Amino acid sequence: MGFRFLHLADLHLETYFGGQPETRERLRAATLEAFDRGVEYAIEHELHAVLVAGDVYDDPLLSLRTEGELIRQLRRLVDANVWCLIASGNHDPGGEPFRSADIAADLAPGGGDGARGSAPTGARVHWFRAPQPEVVTISDVEGHPVGIVVGAGHPTPTEASNLAAAFPDAASARAGATHLPVVGLLHTHVAGASAAATHDRFAPSTAFDFHRHEFDYWALGHIHARQCAAPGLPVHYAGNLQGRNWREMGSKGGLVVDADAGAPATPEFVRLAPVRWTRCSSTIPSGATRGALIDHLTRCIEAERAWPGEEVAIRMDLKGAHPLARTLRDPDELNGLGKELAARTGALEVELLGSRIALPVDREELRNTPSMLRHALDLIDRARTDDALLESIAPETLARAADHSSESVLAYLRELLADLDEEILERSLQAPEPGTGWSDA
Ligand SMILES: [Mn+2]
Numbered sequence: 001m002g003f004r005f006l007h008l009a010d011l012h013l014e015t016y017f018g019g020q021p022e023t024r025e026r027l028r029a030a031t032l033e034a035f036d037r038g039v040e041y042a043i044e045h046e047l048h049a050v051l052v053a054g055d056v057y058d059d060p061l062l063s064l065r066t067e068g069e070l071i072r073q074l075r076r077l078v079d080a081n082v083w084c085l086i087a088s089g090n091h092d093p094g095g096e097p098f099r100s101a102d103i104a105a106d107l108a109p110g111g112g113d114g115a116r117g118s119a120p121t122g123a124r125v126h127w128f129r130a131p132q133p134e135v136v137t138i139s140d141v142e143g144h145p146v147g148i149v150v151g152a153g154h155p156t157p158t159e160a161s162n163l164a165a166a167f168p169d170a171a172s173a174r175a176g177a178t179h180l181p182v183v184g185l186l187h188t189h190v191a192g193a194s195a196a197a198t199h200d201r202f203a204p205s206t207a208f209d210f211h212r213h214e215f216d217y218w219a220l221g222h223i224h225a226r227q228c229a230a231p232g233l234p235v236h237y238a239g240n241l242q243g244r245n246w247r248e249m250g251s252k253g254g255l256v257v258d259a260d261a262g263a264p265a266t267p268e269f270v271r272l273a274p275v276r277w278t279r280c281s282s283t284i285p286s287g288a289t290r291g292a293l294i295d296h297l298t299r300c301i302e303a304e305r306a307w308p309g310e311e312v313a314i315r316m317d318l319k320g321a322h323p324l325a326r327t328l329r330d331p332d333e334l335n336g337l338g339k340e341l342a343a344r345t346g347a348l349e350v351e352l353l354g355s356r357i358a359l360p361v362d363r364e365e366l367r368n369t370p371s372m373l374r375h376a377l378d379l380i381d382r383a384r385t386d387d388a389l390l391e392s393i394a395p396e397t398l399a400r401a402a403d404h405s406s407e408s409v410l411a412y413l414r415e416l417l418a419d420l421d422e423e424i425l426e427r428s429l430q431a432p433e434p435g436t437g438w439s440d441a
Contacts, residue, residue, distance in 0.1 A: 160203075207231070286321045
């Protein structure tokens with residue numbers, strides 16, 4: 001067995017969250033719960049260390065309560081003889097004027113007594129706060145060395161230099177201890193990684209930097225999507241610990257690594273986040289009653305869960321044909337339905353998107369049948385491309401055309417046309433038969 005550790009990254013404690021107010025409240029606690037689970041996992045599985053690759057908290061406004069919780073968890077690890085190594089990122093920079101320096105001081109031997117009675121933390125905690133790489137030898141419970149961690153931190157919130165480039169190669173990090181695996185710990189933007197484009201280019205690096213060092217594993221942070229960041233090399237982003245919004249979907253947690261010297265380590269994902277953001281699409285049953293529609297959507301939500309009762313925030317793309325298409329596309333209606341479904345299923349949040357719901361009309365058939373409706377639809381179609389026709393059918397007084405230049409009037413008229421065929425269809429179609437419309441009966 002080699003050097004066994006849990007790789008976490010991007011905890012973003014007290015981040016600004018997406019979703020409804022209740023969702024934000026839940027996520028605040030869920031992030032701390034996920035961290036608690038990670039600590040629990042490391043202790044229970046007797047890992048040698050927990051490595052956190054930066055962005056432990058979101059900004060310097062971190063509450064004292066959450067800071068206290070962070071320190072409490074780190075002390076738990078130390079009390080259980082598990083090392084804890086953190087490398088500062090852009091959200092938790094390590095320079096003297098920043099918050100991490102204070103937290104690290106509380107963690108040092110003889111530091112703050114927030115957890116009186118616990119073992120002194122200094123021995124097994126290391127916070128890499130400086131841009132110059134430091135080498136730390138990790139020992140097991142008996143004090144035998146099991147691995148080497150080389151780490152560096154962002155000194156400021158906008159580190160522009162390539163920190164990976166200054167790392168020593170594996171041989172010099174080992175300094176003769178050839179049997180020990182070498183692990184890099186860094187918060188960095190690797191060019192070409194998946195989702196790299198949506199993350200700021202702080203401490204930018206390339207796959208080449210990691211090729212050169214010949215480390216047995218790189219524990220990276222910054223990009224929130226879990227992935228191997230350099231094909232063919234043991235260079236991994238753990239992804240953030242708890243998804244915070246629709247852009248951070250899927251299971252979240254950490255990577256468990258068992259590293260040996262000279263053998264690139266393959267990490268194994270362990271789910272830690274209690275809440276999962278997910279997205280699905282559903283074709284609604286045409287003509288369903290309100291009750292039948294709710295039942296249908298409830299089943300979709302249940303099917304989306306990995307296990308009964310899983311805490312999910314779901315975004316559902318609705319499509320299909322329904323006599324009440326207009327109602328079902330209305331944001332207020334969808335919001336109300338979503339809340340009802342969330343309460344009914346216990347989902348944290350249900351967001352419904354209805355723009356692809358249409359009226360149950362065979363448009364081809366309609367166009368081939370002579371009727372007033374057909375003429376109206378033809379007229380709307382032609383007016384979309386024929387400006388002279390559009391102007392000729394425009395009302396003399398326009399409600400909102402303050403600027404009467406021909407181009408702005410035309411633009412306004414085109415805007416009015418946008419949804420007009422749907423509106424005409426809906427108004428001219430017969431009301432649904434009792435029992436097929438919008439009732440719970
Ligand atoms: Mn970051």
